[in-house]
Structure formats: structure tokens, C-alpha cells
Amino acid sequence: MDCEKFDQILIDALYDELDELTLAAAKRHAEGCQRCQSAWSGLRATLKIGVLPSVEPPSSLEPNILEAARAAHGNVPWPKRVGRAISWAGSYAMRPQTAMAAILVLMLGSSVIFVRRKPDRSGPSRVSVTERGVPEQAAEEMRPERIGIPRERPAPFGRSARRERDEERAAGGPAAPGGGVVAAAPGSEGEARANKGAEKAMDPFAEPPAAGRSRGVASADDIGGGDGFGAQLGASADRAPEAKKKDEASGAPGEYAPPPRDPYGSAMDLYSAGRYAEADKAFTDVAASGAKNAANAALYAAKSAEGAYGCGRAVAKYESAAARFAGTSAAAEAQWGAANCYKLIGDFDRSYALYKELRSVAGYRDRAEAELGNLKILQAQGAARASRAAPAKPAAPPPQATAAPKNATQPAQ
Amino acid sequence: MGTSGRAEVSDEALMMRYQRGDMGAFGDLVTRHKTPLFNFVLRQVGASGAAEDLEQEVFVRVIENAGTFKHEAKFTTWAYTIARNLCVDHHRKASYRRHASLDERESREHGEGPSLGDQVADSHPRASTERGVISNEIQIRVVAALDALPGEQREVFLLRQVANLPFQEIAAITGTPENTVKSRMRYALERLQEALTEFEEYARALR
Numbered sequence: 001m002d003c004e005k006f007d008q009i010l011i012d013a014l015y016d017e018l019d020e021l022t023l024a025a026a027k028r029h030a031e032g033c034q035r036c037q038s039a040w041s042g043l044r045a046t047l048k049i050g051v052l053p054s055v056e057p058p059s060s061l062e063p064n065i066l067e068a069a070r071a072a073h074g075n076v077p078w079p080k081r082v083g084r085a086i087s088w089a090g091s092y093a094m095r096p097q098t099a100m101a102a103i104l105v106l107m108l109g110s111s112v113i114f115v116r117r118k119p120d121r122s123g124p125s126r127v128s129v130t131e132r133g134v135p136e137q138a139a140e141e142m143r144p145e146r147i148g149i150p151r152e153r154p155a156p157f158g159r160s161a162r163r164e165r166d167e168e169r170a171a172g173g174p175a176a177p178g179g180g181v182v183a184a185a186p187g188s189e190g191e192a193r194a195n196k197g198a199e200k201a202m203d204p205f206a207e208p209p210a211a212g213r214s215r216g217v218a219s220a221d222d223i224g225g226g227d228g229f230g231a232q233l234g235a236s237a238d239r240a241p242e243a244k245k246k247d248e249a250s251g252a253p254g255e256y257a258p259p260p261r262d263p264y265g266s267a268m269d270l271y272s273a274g275r276y277a278e279a280d281k282a283f284t285d286v287a288a289s290g291a292k293n294a295a296n297a298a299l300y301a302a303k304s305a306e307g308a309y310g311c312g313r314a315v316a317k318y319e320s321a322a323a324r325f326a327g328t329s330a331a332a333e334a335q336w337g338a339a340n341c342y343k344l345i346g347d348f349d350r351s352y353a354l355y356k357e358l359r360s361v362a363g364y365r366d367r368a369e370a371e372l373g374n375l376k377i378l379q380a381q382g383a384a385r386a387s388r389a390a391p392a393k394p395a396a397p398p399p400q401a402t403a404a405p406k407n408a409t410q411p412a413q
Numbered sequence: 414m415g416t417s418g419r420a421e422v423s424d425e426a427l428m429m430r431y432q433r434g435d436m437g438a439f440g441d442l443v444t445r446h447k448t449p450l451f452n453f454v455l456r457q458v459g460a461s462g463a464a465e466d467l468e469q470e471v472f473v474r475v476i477e478n479a480g481t482f483k484h485e486a487k488f489t490t491w492a493y494t495i496a497r498n499l500c501v502d503h504h505r506k507a508s509y510r511r512h513a514s515l516d517e518r519e520s521r522e523h524g525e526g527p528s529l530g531d532q533v534a535d536s537h538p539r540a541s542t543e544r545g546v547i548s549n550e551i552q553i554r555v556v557a558a559l560d561a562l563p564g565e566q567r568e569v570f571l572l573r574q575v576a577n578l579p580f581q582e583i584a585a586i587t588g589t590p591e592n593t594v595k596s597r598m599r600y601a602l603e604r605l606q607e608a609l610t611e612f613e614e615y616a617r618a619l620r
Contacts, residue, residue, distance in 0.1 A: 012595070050551070051574070057468070062447055
């Protein structure tokens with residue numbers, strides 16, 4: 001330690017406010033430095049004797065202060081009173097007990113808000129996962145009817161179905177057991193509904209029967225197609241009295257009111273029923289009306305025409321649908337149908353051109369490539385046949401494709 | 414100075430109690446601090462009457478601003494800051510520094526009373542002995558030397574020697590760095606040492 005450092009710490013040394021190490025260093029320095037030793041001892045002596053005398057305040061001072069304090073206490077302006085109250089509240093707020101209590105209240109409050117009641121197990125949940133791992137609602141949305149894909153009519157099966165059909169023939173309509181109300185739909189319509197119901201029962205995507213949806217109709221599917229549908233049969237039997245009550249309350253007991261169907265749906269029903277000529281007309285009307293599903297209607301009009309009259313008449317409709325709704329998936333499908341028809345009627349060049357265009361359409365490329373390969377083979381075979389027949393007789397007329405394909409191609413949608 | 418041996422309660426705790434409406438806590442604060450505050454103000458203004466008035470004003474301001482007191486703050490820092498500011502205002506109003514003569518009696522403005530020299534002498538009744546005489550003489554010299562100090566050195570000396578505040582707190586009250594406070598303290602002690610040179614032998618005898 002040098003003199004400069006000693007001067008810096010001298011006051012602290014005088015008041016014993018130095019740590020032990022620094023104090024020892026200061027003492028060592030002072031022992032070897034006359035100047036610093038003199039300064040330290042001189043100031044220490046001055047502090048010892050230079051004590052200021054303490055003057056006692058007058059005895060009246062304290063009462064005067066307290067009296068003035070009481071007066072001031074009563075005259076504190078309201079902003080200062082507010083500040084005092086805030087300070088007082090703050091003194092409580094800073095306590096850990098208060099903070100813990102506040103945290104507890106927050107936790108309880110948030111638990112009331114965020115912890116919800118568990119869904120009621122007795123009632124149906126809004127979304128339940130089916131065996132296929134798809135939410136039920138999603139499955140409902142994916143039903144083929146919803147997305148415009150016609151379903152093949154399932155053939156009635158099993159002994160129960162046969163017995164059912166016999167009964168229907170005898171009674172002229174479907175029957176309902178257990179007091180169920182018999183649908184008044186006559187003849188073929190009742191049968192169609194029965195078939196549709198059976199189809200529904202087989203359809204893994206079909207909606208499960210719901211009590212609220214029952215309209216008092218115990219159709220063939222509810223009766224049960226025999227094996228494997230016992231549970232549905234029981235459920236239908238349970239629902240029947242409720243449904244009857246509902247119908248009685250609505251004033252139309254035993255009368256079935258079919259849900260109104262849109263023209264497209266009706267046309268699709270006709271197509272599904274194999275009534276292609278009627279379906280052709282219905283789809284053509286829908287396509288002409290410009291409805292939102294006009295493109296699909298035009299496509300199915302062409303398909304219906306193909307089913308009813310053959311490719312010769314259908315090809316124009318396919319071409320028309322493809323041209324009118326170009327850019328849509330229905331147009332691509334129509335173009336595909338047209339290409340197929342052209343191939344069938346022997347117009348390989350037009351068919352080739354259409355398949356070639358379809359190669360650039362997503363989803364058709366591989367199929368189009370395959371068909372182009374087939375066409376090349378057909379064209380080569382045709383050329384060879386022509387060359388063999390040319391010296392013998394003139395070229396044969398192009399084949400007429402009059403046979404209507406009974407099995408309509410399934411749309412690729 | 415922070416706590417009283419009698420009450421064992423810190424100044425800050427008493428202040429918090431007063432903030433909650435306990436006037437008794439305020440009385441304890443007055444009892445605890447009235448004498449050092451009075452001496453600090455008295456040595457600054459030099460007149461007993463003025464010192465009484467100013468000390469009373471200090472406590473009134475404490476009451477008026479009690480709402481702004483935070484429990485983290487030190488009561489002594491706050492109270493002595495108020496007292497110092499009041500002394501500065503007092504000097505400013507007087508427009509000149511009032512040096513109270515040790516022999517001069519106080520003016521009628523502050524009432525009749527003993528001079529500072531009388532007060533110092535009265536506080537030591539056994540002045541008849543030689544040591545008492547020397548001690549009395551020393552105290553008079555100390556008071557005279559203190560009066561001769563520049564105001565900034567005097568206030569630092571008083572806050573340390575009378576109010577017994579640490580240098581850090583003095584720095585906060587005066588608004589100056591701690592090293593500056595220590596320098597001022599050293600200058601004040603050296604002036605005092607010069608004034609008491611002839612009592613050096615006496616000081617050595619006291620060791």
C-alpha cells in the first residue's frame with residue numbers, strides 16, 4: 001500500500017469500517033511511513049476529543065410536534081390519503097401469504113374455466129371413431145351417394161331376403177313386424193326403397209340407425225336381411241312404437257312421406273335402377289338447367305345414353321359434355337368415355353387423339369398410355385386385315401356398335 | 414440509529430405501523446429521533462427557536478408524505494433529507510448565513526434563551542475540575558471550528574458525528590458520491606485538528 005491509497009482509506013480506517021486485510025495493510029504502511037502515521041494518529045486524536053456537545057431539545061418540543069402531527073394528520077389532502085391507502089394496501093400485497101392466496105384463487109378460477117365436464121357417456125358423442133378408423137361424421141360425408149358415385153344394386157341374399165321378397169310379392173309392399181307401420185309405397189317404389197335399405201345395412205359407411213331419424217318406416221333393411229342383422233332388427237323393433245307415437249302426433253299415422261329429392265338425385269336413382277333412357281332425359285334436363293352439378297349431369301346423361309342406346313349416340317353427348325365443361329373432372333371423364341366409345345365404334349384416329357390429350361390430365365395418364373398402346377395394336381391388326389382382304393373384296397364397312405354395354409363403367413371419381 | 418434499544422423495532426417498521434393509522438408508532442419515532450435531529454438542525458441554523466420550528470416542520474412533512482414512504486427505504490435517510498432541505502430553505506430565506514455567536518444571545522424572534530456556549534457549559538455541570546474546564550474549552554473550540562467550516566463540510570460532519578449515519582447514507586442525503594463525502598469529512602476533521610492543536614497533549618493523555 002502506498003500513501004495515495006492510504007489517504008483514500010484513512011477515513012474508513014478512523015471509523016473502523018475497513019476489512020481486516022486492508023486494515024492490516026494500512027497499519028503496516030503507517031508503521032513505515034511517518035507522514036501517514038502522523039495523519040492517522042492526529043485525526044484519531046481529534047475524533048476522540050472533538051466531540052460535539054449534545055444539546056437536549058426543549059421539553060415542549062415533543063408535545064408540540066405531536067400536536068402539529070395530529071393536526072397535519074387530519075388535514076392531509078385526499079390525494080395523499082389515497083396514496084397512503086395504496087401504500088397500506090401495497091404493504092399487504094407484498095406479503096408472501098397474500099401472493100400465495102392470490103395464486104390459489106387463480107388456480108381455482110382457471111380450473112373452473114378450463115377443466116370441462118367429461119362428455120356424457122349415456123348419450124351419443126358427436127364424433128365417434130368407427131371400426132375403420134374413420135370418424136363417423138367423416139364416413140357419412142364420404143358416402144358414395146354424397147359425392148355422386150352411383151352404387152351397384154346389391155342382389156337380395158339369404159333365406160330371410162327370399163322370404164321377404166315372397167311376402168312383398170304377396171302383400172304388394174314391404175311389411176313391418178312388431179307393430180311397425182307399413183310403408184304405403186306401392187309396388188316398385190317400395191321395393192326400391194327396400195333394396196336401398198338393404199344396401200344401407202350392408203354399407204360399412206352407412207349411417208347407423210338413429211332413433212331421431214326414424215320416420216315410422218320399418219323398411220326391409222330394418223326388418224333385417226337375415227344373418228348378422230339381429231342387432232339392427234332389435235333396435236328397429238324398439239324404435240317402432242316411438243316412431244308410431246311421433247307419426248300419430250304429427251297427424252299422419254302410417255303414412256310415409258318420402259324426403260324430397262333433387263332432380264339430380266332422382267336422375268341418379270334412375271341410373272342406379274338401370275333405367276338408362278329415363279335417366280338420360282333426367283340428366284339432360286339437369287345439365288340444361290345449369291344447376292351446380294350440371295357437369296356431372298351432362299357426364300351421366302352421356303353414360304345413360306351409352307347404356308340405353310349404345311356408343312353411337314352416346315359419343316356425341318360425351319364430346320358435348322367434355323367441350324361444355326372443359327377443365328372439370330367431369331369433362332375429363334366425358335372425354336375418357338368418348339375415347340372409349342370411338343374405340344368401340346372403330347374410329348381409332350379420333351380415339352387416339354382423345355387418349356393422347358388425356359395423357360396430360362392427372363389421373364388418366366397411365367390409363368391413356370395403356371389405351372394408346374392397345375390402339376396401336378388394333379390399328380396394326382386392322383391394317384393387316386385390310387391388306388389381306390383388299391385383293392379379294394372391297395373394304396368392309398366400319399362395325400356398328402349397337403350393343404349397349406349393360407355394365408356401365410364406373411366413374412373414376 | 415436504525416433501531417432503539419428500548420423498543421427493538423426498526424424505524425421502518427414503526428413507519429409502516431403509522432401508515433396503517435398507529436399514531437403511537439409515530440410518537441415512538443419522534444421520541445427516538447428528536448434529539449439528534451434537533452442537534453443537526455441547531456448546528457445548521459445556529460438558533461434554538463428556529464431549530465425547534467424546523468424540526469417540527471420535519472415531522473409534519475413526514476406525516477404529509479407518509480403515503481409515499483416505501484418500506485425498502487431508510488427512515489433516517491428520508492427524515493434527514495427533509496431536514497437538510499428545510500435548513501437550505503431557511504438559509505436561502507435569511508439571504509445571508511446566520512452565524513450565531515457563542516456569546517450573543519438569540520434574537521427575540523426565537524425567544525429568550527441561553528447562548529450555544531451556555532448550553533454547552535450547562536450540559537457539563539462538573540466544569541469546576543481541571544479536566545472539566547479543559548473539556549468545556551475543547552467543546553467551545555469544536556463548536557467554533559464547526560461554525561467556521563464550509564456548509565457542505567459541516568453538514569457531512571454533523572450527519573456523521575451527530576446523526577451517526579454511515580457515509581453511504583450521507584451520500585444519499587446530500588446527493589453526492591460517497592468518496593466526495595469522505596473527502597469532505599477528512600477536510601472537516603483536519604480543520605478541527607488545527608483548531609485543537611494546543612490540546613494535542615491532552616488528547617494523547619486520553620489514549
